[in-house]
Structures are given as structure tokens and as C-alpha cells.
Amino acid sequence: MSQELIWITGASQGIGKAVALAYAKAGHTVAISARNRETLQQVVDEAASLTGRILSLSCDVTNKDQVTEAFNQLIEEERLPDRVILNAGTHQPMAASEFNAETVSKLLQINTLGAAIPLEVLLPHYLERQQGQISIVASVAGYRGLPTASAYGASKAALINLAESLRAELYSSGVDIRLINPGFVKTPLTDKNEFDMPFLISVDEAANAIIKGLAGKKFEVVFPTRMAIAMSFLKWLPDRIFFPMINRGTGHGR
Numbered sequence: 001m002s003q004e005l006i007w008i009t010g011a012s013q014g015i016g017k018a019v020a021l022a023y024a025k026a027g028h029t030v031a032i033s034a035r036n037r038e039t040l041q042q043v044v045d046e047a048a049s050l051t052g053r054i055l056s057l058s059c060d061v062t063n064k065d066q067v068t069e070a071f072n073q074l075i076e077e078e079r080l081p082d083r084v085i086l087n088a089g090t091h092q093p094m095a096a097s098e099f100n101a102e103t104v105s106k107l108l109q110i111n112t113l114g115a116a117i118p119l120e121v122l123l124p125h126y127l128e129r130q131q132g133q134i135s136i137v138a139s140v141a142g143y144r145g146l147p148t149a150s151a152y153g154a155s156k157a158a159l160i161n162l163a164e165s166l167r168a169e170l171y172s173s174g175v176d177i178r179l180i181n182p183g184f185v186k187t188p189l190t191d192k193n194e195f196d197m198p199f200l201i202s203v204d205e206a207a208n209a210i211i212k213g214l215a216g217k218k219f220e221v222v223f224p225t226r227m228a229i230a231m232s233f234l235k236w237l238p239d240r241i242f243f244p245m246i247n248r249g250t251g252h253g254r
């Protein structure tokens with residue numbers, strides 16, 4: 001296997017960090033981004049004994065100047081990455097009784113614009129080269145509206161459509177657009193959840209599924225399988241069955 005250069009956003013912890021370490025273990029070079037330089041450095045230090053290299057490339061994905069600077073630095077010091085995984089994101093549950101536009105705006109800003117801004121910076125380079133893979137991390141929570149997830153789900157549904165649109169347009173180009181839809185993965189993000197998360201998997205399991213999926217040919221990399229089946233089932237369920245079922249099933253029924 002030839003040595004690849006991979007750029008992963010939101011890789012100082014959680015899923016992004018696990019994917020970065022797994023690629024580095026396999027001998028690849030991985031540039032990792034997040035806002036906090038110290039936590040990025042900890043990942044670099046953790047990877048010191050691995051076959052591959054991890055490079056810290058701090059930036060806030062919602063800031064175009066910072067993203068541009070980080071990307072230009074990566075190209076200058078290395079080259080155009082073979083793969084980019086736009087993974088940075090956050091979650092904030094919001095009950096209907098606490099509904100506020102600010103939370104919706106914040107999650108759209110970080111999750112959706114946090115992928116759109118890097119895409120604006122990256123796409124001209126990839127379109128010129130007509131090669132390379134760009135993956136967008138959304139969530140199975142973007143398949144259908146779920147209780148307390150109106151802000152998070154909306155940001156992820158937007159990303160699913162955005163990725164599909166780019167895939168449709170670039171299908172016959174050499175630019176390989178992928179969509180990654182994780183189910184529940186145990187990370188600092190989901191540690192905030194107070195409910196039992198069905199089919200919860202570890203970050204290492206998630207990293208294996210992502211790396212295997214991106215090496216394959218399918219547009220959507222969705223895991224774990226049982227969660228993918230359950231959420232696909234909900235996706236196609238008629239509204240008259242879906243709404244009462246999800247209302248009762250998530251403890252929101254009277």
C-alpha cells in the first residue's frame with residue numbers, strides 16, 4: 001500500500017483522533033486539525049512511535065482565513081492530500097420547550113458551514129487535479145427528525161444533501177465525494193447524552209469502519225450495521241407510524 005497524505009478536521013479527540021491514529025499506524029501521514037493546539041499536540045505525541053506521521057494543523061473550520069492558511073501550509077510543506085475527512089462537529093440537544101434560533105444557528109455554523117468553508121477552499125484544487133477523495137461526516141440523525149435533535153439533525157440533514165449534490169455533479173470527474181454517517185460512537189460528544197444509546201460502538205470500531213469504507217467504492221459509509229438497518233427502516237416508515245412510534249419510543253409520549 002502506498003503512503004497517503006490525509007487531512008482530518010476535528011481530530012484532537014473522538015472519532016477523528018481514532019481515524020488519524022489508525023491511518024498513522026498503517027504508515028500514512030495524517031494532518032489533524034482542531035481549535036485547541038494543546039490537544040492536537042497530545043495526539044502528535046501519542047503517535048510518535050507509530051510507523052506513519054501525525055502533523056498538527058490547527059484551525060477553526062468556521063473561519064475561512066484560518067482554513068485557507070492551514071491548507072496552504074499543508075500543500076507547501078507536503079502536497080495536496082490524497083484524502084480529506086471533514087469531520088469537525090458538535091452536538092447540543094434542544095427540547096421544544098427550550099427551542100431557540102441561536103442553538104440552531106450555532107450547530108449550522110459549526111457542523112454545516114464547518115464543512116462548507118473547507119470545501120470552498122479545497123474544491124478548486126481537486127477540480128483542477130481531477131483526483132482525490134473528500135469525505136463529509138454527517139450522521140444517521142440526519143435521516144429523519146428525532147426528538148430534541150432539531151438543531152443537530154437539521155445541520156446533519158443539510159450535510160447529507162450537500163454531499164449527495166456534490167457527488168451527483170462530480171460523479172464522472174476524478175473527485176471522489178463520500179458521505180460518512182456514523183450511528184452512536186462513544187466519544188466526549190456522546191458522553192454528554194443521558195439516555196441509553198442503542199448499538200453504541202467504540203471509536204476504534206468507528207475508525208475501522210471508516211477506513212474500510214473509504215477504501216471501498218460505496219458513496220455512503222454508514223455504521224454500525226444494526227444502527228444503519230434501524231435508521232434506514234425509520235427513513236422509509238410512513239409518517240402515521242413513524243411519529244407516534246418515535247414519540248413513545250423516546251419517552252416523549254404522555
Ligand SMILES: NC(=O)c1ccc[n+]([C@@H]2O[C@H](COP(=O)([O-])OP(=O)(O)OC[C@H]3O[C@@H](n4cnc5c(N)ncnc54)[C@H](OP(=O)(O)O)[C@@H]3O)[C@@H](O)[C@H]2O)c1
Nearest residue numbers: 010012014015034035036060061088089139184185187189
Ligand atoms: N459520536 C457520535 O456518536 C457521532 C455520531 C454521528 C456523527 N458524529 C459526528 O462525527 C464527528 C466527530 O464526532 P465526535 O463524537 O468525535 O466529536 P468530539 O469528540 O466532540 O470531537 C469533535 C472534534 O471537532 C473539533 N472541533 C469542534 N469544533 C471545531 C471547529 N469550529 N473548528 C475545528 N475543529 C472543531 C474538536 O476540537 P476543538 O474543540 O479543539 O476544536 C474535536 O477535535 C462530528 O461531526 C459528529 O457530529 C458523531
